[in-house]
Amino acid sequence: MTNKEMTFDLSFQSTDAMLRKATAGELDQFHSLVVEHGDQLGPWAELAVAYAQMPEQYRGLRPAGDSKWSAIQKALIHGEISGNSYQSTFGVFPLSQLGSTEQEMEIWDQWRLRFKLAAENSGFPKSFASALTGAMGELQDNVPLHSENVESGLVAFQGGAGIFELVVSDRGIGVLASLRKNAEYQHLAHSGEALDVAVADGESRFGKDSGHGYGIGQLYRALASVDGDVRFRSGDHALELSGAGSDSVLRPSLSQKWELPGLTISVTCRTRPMGG
Helix, strand or coil: CCCEEEEEECCHHHHHHHHHHHHCCCHHHEEEEEEEECCCHHHHHHHHHHHHHCCCCCCCEECCCCHHHHHHHHHHHHCCCECCCCCCCEEEEEHHHCCCCHHHHHHHHHHHHHHHHHHHHCCCCHHHHHHHHHHHHHHHHHHHHHHCCHHHCEEEEEEECCEEEEEEEECCCHHHHHHCCCHHHCCCCCHHHHHHHHCCCCCCCCCCCCCCCCHHHHHHHHHHHCEEEEEEEEEEEEEEEECCCCCCCCEEEEEEEEEEEEEEEEEEEECCCCCC
């Protein structure tokens, strides 16, 4: 390792750029990878997936004490839940802690209430907060159903004035491998094609008539009253949609990236001005 230092603002673009260097075996030449700013939640989640996959390449990472990174690492490594206090604006729930006992379900139900309250306190209507909480639950359910690595899964939220973020992430087998478990989807050639299928309502590894695969549609319906961006990151592709809302057109953008395990869904919701 050299004495080179890289400083950057954390974004989806910078996480993609670092992943490219890490995949090429070039990131470990930096003795320090210093995150100067990292307000958005989704890039932190993708960075955590890459870090867990290639820790030697990311060994110079210096998040400068960012609370989001600390909470995500504590969740993934120690199963620590954050955001369970009243009026929390940020929280992470490791899915390793989501069990079937009454006590475990009570903890999850309480965290879901904190999630909903954080959305309301960010300026969103109660109806939207309820709809998004329902969509979050459906997306979370997909991790044990499809990832084959539920221990790596997490759900996270972050609220602020007029903005709310949701992330559901895992380091499982990814969308392509999951869909290919079903003969209907064995023709899919790459993760981009798989993401195109997966974001359609009613599509899942269990087939079109299975009653599964409706979490994405529930998410879209929740976003109908707000402006939003959604990013699906799996394998070597990202599918991004912006302008979600009842009076605007979903604008999908599919791009090839560098390999990232599992599936990370990042959602950003913004309130609209009255009449806007």
